Structure formats: structure tokens, C-alpha cells
Amino acid sequence: MKQKHLTLLVAVALAAASTSALASGYRFGSQSVSAQGSAEANGAEAADASTIFANPAGLSRLDGKQIMGGVTVLAPHSSFQDAGSTRFTRTPTGGPASQDDYAPSAVAAPSLYYSQKIDSQWTAGLGVFVPYGTKLNYDSNWTGRYSLTDIKLEAVNFNPSVAFKLNEQHAFGFGIDIEFMKARLGQGVDIPGTIAAAQATGTGAVLARQIAALGGNPAALATAGDAHAAVKGKDWGYGFNIGYMFSPDQNTRFGIAYRSPIQHELKGGATWDFSGVSRDPVVNAVLQGAARRANSAAQVDIRTPETLSLNAFRQFNDKWAGMADVTWTRNSRMDNIDIVFVGTAEGNEVIRQQWKNTVRVALGANYKLNDQVTLRGGIAHDEAPVRSAELRHAALPDADRLQLSFGANWKLTPASSLDLAYSYLDFKDAPGNYTNNCNPTATTCTGNGETVRGTWKTHMQLLGLAYNYKF
Template sequence: MTPKYLTLIIAAALSAVSVSAHASGYRFGSQSVSSQGTAEANGAEAADASTVFANPAGMARLDGRQIMGGVTAVVPHSTFNDEGSTRFTRTSSGGLPSQDDFVPKAVAAPSLYYTQKVNDQWSAGMGVFVPYGTNLSYDWNWSGRYALTNIKLVSMTLNPSVSFKPNEHHAFGFGLNAEFMKAKLGQAVDVPGSVAAAQATGTSAALLRTIVAAGGNPAALASVRDAHASVDGKDWGFGWNIGYMYMPTENTRFGIAYRSSIKHELEGGADWDFSGVTTDQKVNGVLQTVSHHVDSDALVELRTPETLSINGFHQFNDKWAGMFDVTWTKNSRMQNINIQFPGTESGDEVIRQQWKNTVRVALGANYKLNDAVTLRGGIAHDDAPVRNESLRHAALPDADRLQLSFGANWKVTPNSSIDLAYSYLDFKDARGSYTNNCRPGLTACTGNGETVTGTWRTHLQLVGLAYNYKF
């Protein structure tokens, strides 16, 4: 492969990292097209350069220099139907009761891997892939707008790795991870509910006096609308991964791989837009002041979950091979997302998660159709980390899902091949009834105090294409 084309692949891998998560939690579940074809069951196969992600010990099985560049297109479909969402006053939140276009029509996630055999014992490699991602954009007037209007999480990991093979039966691998993460979140601010609550409790007189003193027209409150808040942040975090592969025979191997947790401190800013609350900007200024919200820095601290995978591969005969993978994810690392506003009197906005640990089980098979074509298939079940409907937030309406995958590898020349993969993921209906424990007007915390009640229904398709070349 010429340096010109290699540069183009790297540029694509570094740029197109906006995806919709389809694995458990925010984890993006397809870092390899060949793996996707078996529903990610082939961690112990180590047949191409993508073993850098699955198990770096697998590089010991690869000869010469190998490169794999791929892209997975995600085509999601999701709907939401409201079942009684309310404001903090426990009156209806109003707004659109259903949503069917809040996920992108299609997005793409790239991956790039390179391996090189140094000598009979040592190999080295590099991986560039998307570990996490989501992209949801609800209508700004939907019934759950006080919890969320939009969220976008993009990420990328650089994963240099080495492997050591002391003999024909054992191999060890180690990698470092440099992970970039960038996130943006938006939500409506319930100004209408706050004004209505003040009027209902007889405390609106002070507000009216403040508006008049500021030169505003109190009559503008008759048509008060939502404000909007947005928070963004980005960060680089660092971690590591290790792997071991046991190969009792040429046709059988077992692997174990561990990926560490990574700490992130996403730093950015918070913007509070009250400019469209009424037609009177002086009134808008007063309403923002009494809300205690000001533009400021923002900070979110979080840790990604560590994973432990155990897998196996066996070549039954010249045609058939079988494989399995069991991956445990410590999603309990994610308890709450605390959005901090340093330098202000505003307390944290807390998105309660309190996730549970999860297990993903996958079974797959290869069938060698002829010397040029190998067919793949796989099935997997993945648990969602959400404990119950009271903790299912609009930012991640996740649910257990079943994945069915098909794939193929076509040898174009003795040194090159193309991988194709198709997957269908069916999610269980995800009912949520999430309540924010804060309410407008408080300084000890930030939040709208809303309850979002309804059901999300989701399925998605993935189409993957990758090119492999051996030097």
C-alpha cells in the first residue's frame, strides 16, 4: 500500500468518529468488520490485524506486516411514546408526545490496524478505533425536553501494542491506550413552570417588582417560553490493556484479554440562553438572574468501565471453525454523572445512572466456501447496564439486546482481501420513569425536577466493509 493511500485511511479514522452506541452503555461495539461478522465472537481467532483490539497476544500469530482499514455504517431506528411526563410541579410537561427521528439516519465509524512481526518472538502493532459514542437529537419541544434535547459523544483511541511468544503454545500481549473524548449535552430550562409555580404560591409579587424596577414589562410573562442550556467538554485519558493466548494445538486456542478503566476530566463550558423566553429582553434578564444560572466553565469527571474477555476458537475441519466470547464489563464504574459549574453559586447537575455490571455472550462460526471465500455468522446477547426504569434517562434509553450477524472474507489476491459484515440488533422495549431530584430556583443543585415517563423502542442495522493487505 502506497504512503498516499495510507495517509488517507489515517485521516478518515481520525475524523469520522461520531457514532451511535450499539453495545452495552455508551460503548461502541464494532471495532472490527471481521469480528462483526461473527457477532464479536472471534477474539481468539487472531486472523488479521484487528487482533490488536481483541487480544494483543494474537499478533504473535501474524506473519510479516499487515494492515486493515475498515468502516462500519450504523443505521438506527428508534421511537419514543410518552406515558405521562411531568414538570417539577407535577403538571403535564406538554410538548410532543412521540418522537421518531431523534437518532441519525446513518452514521459511520472507522477503524485502522497495523501489525509487524519483528522476529520469531516479538511483534508490534497499532490500532485506531472508536470505543464510545452516541448521537441523539430530540425535538426541542418534546415532552422530555427538560431532561434532554440533545447529546453527542465522540471518542477515539490510539492503541500501540506489542506481543511476546516464548514458544508455540503461549503468547502474551500488552498495549497502551490514549483515548480522546468529547461530549455535548443540551436541555430545556423550565421557565414557564417556575413562573406558574410562583403565581400559584403567591410569591410572584417580588418578581413583578424586580421586572418593573429593571424597566421591563410584566405583561410579557403571559407568553413565557423555555430557556435552553448546553454543556460541552473534552479530554484525553490514558489506560492499558493486556492479553494472553494459549494454543495447545494449531487448530485450537483460548484467549483472555483485559482493558483497564480510563479516567476522564471533561473540561469545557456551560451556556444558558434566556434570549427567547419572552419578547422583552429586560424581562429575560431578570428571569435569568432569579434562576441563578450564568455562563461559566463546566467540568465532568468520569471513568470508563474496564472489561475482561474470555474466548476460544477451534478449527473442526478444512471447512468449519467455531468460536465463542464472554465479556464482562464493570459498568458499575458509572454511578452518577455530576456536571459541575466551577466559579458559580450553582450546585451540580446530577444525572443518576447507578449502572450495574454486565455480561455479553457471543457464539460464532466460519465456513470455508472455497479457496477465495470464507463465510461467517454469529449470535450474541448483551445486557444493558440500566438497573430499572426509574434510572433510565433519555440520554441512554438502553435495554438488553440480541445481535444476529453475517459476514464474509474474499481473497482478492494472495496478499489482499475484503471483509463484509451485516448485523441486526433488536432491543427490548425500554420503559423509563426518570425523575430529576432537583428543581428550578435552588442553588444547592441544578435541575428541572422533571419526570420523563414513556417507552423507547429501538432496532438497528450495521453494514461493515474492510480491506486487508499483507506486505
């Protein structure tokens, strides 16, 4: 039973999360406070330097030098109700049947954008933002602990960009994505189930004799608890994004933007803690040796899915403007994943991911209240990449969601302004029935063999604040 393969599952899935704004999967939330106010429908608006993320061609519309710094706070509320999770022996895993505090009360991420007009045709800029992230802390003894106990992902993307304005109708943009990611996760190791299986096949007596020969107490096997595994990994990845913007007149714009896949080679190490299995260190050492768990390095190569966005903007009059965005994400690159341990003879872990492609549709509007205040609003529907309950893992209990957003821009001076945004996201109930197809008794593959059955329910709120300055 080699749990390190399973622990790297989440690191792989995290790296493959979409980097599009508010995309389903392991997305953080919002990469632009001004865009958040319209539910990210404003890809063709190009009103400030955050257009670097949505469509770099929009840089061509910005004058002088502009800087935008913001922070988005995400406050989720999630719950889980167990519906019969089992070990690989098909006996109940035990532990609390419900979870309601595994998501953090609040998580914040900053964003920074800068643009500078070079001449009448060229504009350059730099964006720094958080493309995705997650943080979950289930109880260490919850019913799905053999799948996951905790996970934390932090990612940052550096996006230098340039735009070329061919004429008043056509503009093009290009950017380079330099992405850093680090992740940590933990999970339980099913020692009680492994002991029960060994005793059922008669090999438990071998363990007992080995423990006794080393001076330990074989009786401790009857009360043995879980071990715990943890893994950390980090990586740099590189990609690009391009955009095109067409303006048939001064009040109308259409845009198309593409973000490439990013190749990641995750490297990290796994550590195993058997100290809490029993009070007898001899028993713990024998069980760790029998499970063949030793600290080691691991590696997995993945390619993140690309995104393609189509958007439109129309200034109807001096008060009202409307906008829309459709973003397609090629999540289907995430099929089964093979995790390899370099320099070992351990079998690969095959993770049944099999994500589907998704579409996000957003509609938004601006209303100019007066010369100082512009109000924003938007609504969006976003599909989840998870195909079914049988493929819904505890690290990503994702579901289709509906987003409602409100925002405002308040001009403080002719050169400075504040952006405010609030969003509410309501997720569909997410039933799970995920089974690891490899169990601890297998010799050619790795896995805990657990089944996590239950339903996740989630809603979340986002609050954003940004400061803009032109000089």
C-alpha cells in the same frame, strides 16, 4: 435553578461508557469488520491486525506486515411514546407525545489497524478505532426536553500494542490506550414551571415589579417559554489492555483479555440562551438573572469501567471453525455522580446512575466456501447497564439486545482481501420513569425536577466494509 449541572450528566455518562466491542451503554457498534461478521465471537481467532482490539496477544500469530482499514455504518431506528411526562410542579410538560426521527438515519466510523512482525518472538502494532459514540436530536419541544434535546459524542482510541510469543503454546500481549473524547449536548430550561412556582408562593410579584422598574412588560410572564442550555467538553484519557493466548494444538486457541479503566477529567463550558423566552428582552434578562444562569466552566472526574473477556476458537476441519466469547463489564463503577462547578457557590448536581455490571455472550462460526471466500456468522446477547425504568435517562434509553451477524472474507489476490459484515440488533422495549430529585426551588442542589415517562423502542442495522493487505 441551575441547569448546567444536569447538562453535564450526559458528558459524564458518555465518558464512562464501556470500550469493549459492541458493549452495552454508549458503544458505537463494531471496532472490526471481520469481528462483526461473527458477532464479535472471534476474540481468539487472531486472523488479522484487528486482534489488537480483541486480544493483543493474537499479534503473535501474524506474519510480515499487515494493514486493515475499514468503516462501519450504523443505521438505527428508534421511537418514543410518552406516558405522562411532567414538570416538577407535576403538571404535564406538553409537546409532541411521540418521537420517531430523533436518531440519525446513518452514522459511520472508521477503523485502522497495522501489525509488523519484528522477529520470531516479537510483533508490534497500532489500532485506531471508535470505541463509542452517540447522536440524538429530539424535537426542541418534546415532552422530555427538560431532560435532553440533543446530544453528540465523538471518541477515538489510539492503541499501540506489542505481543511476545513465548513458544508455540503461550503468547502475551500488551497495549496502551490513548483516548480522546468530545461531547456536546443541549436541553430545555423550564422557565414556565419556575414562573408558575414563583406565582404560587407569591414571589412572582417581585419579578413583575423588577421587570416594570426596568421598563419591561410584566404581562409577558404569562406567555414565557423555555430557555435552552448547551454544553461542550473534551478530554484525553489513558489506560492499558493486556491479553494472553494459549494454543494446546495448532487448531485450538483460548484467550483472555482485559481493558483497564480510563480516568477522565472532563472540562468544558456551559452557555445559556434566554432570547426565546419572550419577545421582551427585559423580561428575558430578569428571568436569567433570577435563575442565576451565567456562562461558566465545569468539571467532573470519572473512571470508566474495565472489561474482561474470555474467548475460544477451534478449527474443526478444513471447512468449519467455531468460536465463542464472554465479556464482563464492570459498569457498577457508575454510581451516583457529583458534578462540581469550580469557582462558584452553586450546589452540586447528584445524578442517579447506579449502573449494574453486564455480561455479553457471543457464538460464531466460519465456513470456507472455497479458496477465495470464507463465510462468517454469529449471534450474541448483550445486557444493558440500566437497572430499572426509574434510572433510564433520555440520553441512554438502553435495553438488553440480541444481535445476529453475517459476514464474508473475499481474497482478491494472495496479498489482499475484502471483509464484509452485516448485523441486525433487536432491543427490548425500554420503559422510562426517570425523575430528577432536585427541583428549581432548591437552594442546596441543582435540577429541573422533571419526570420523563414513556417507552423507547429501538432496532438497528450495521454494515461494515474493510480492506486488508499483507506485505
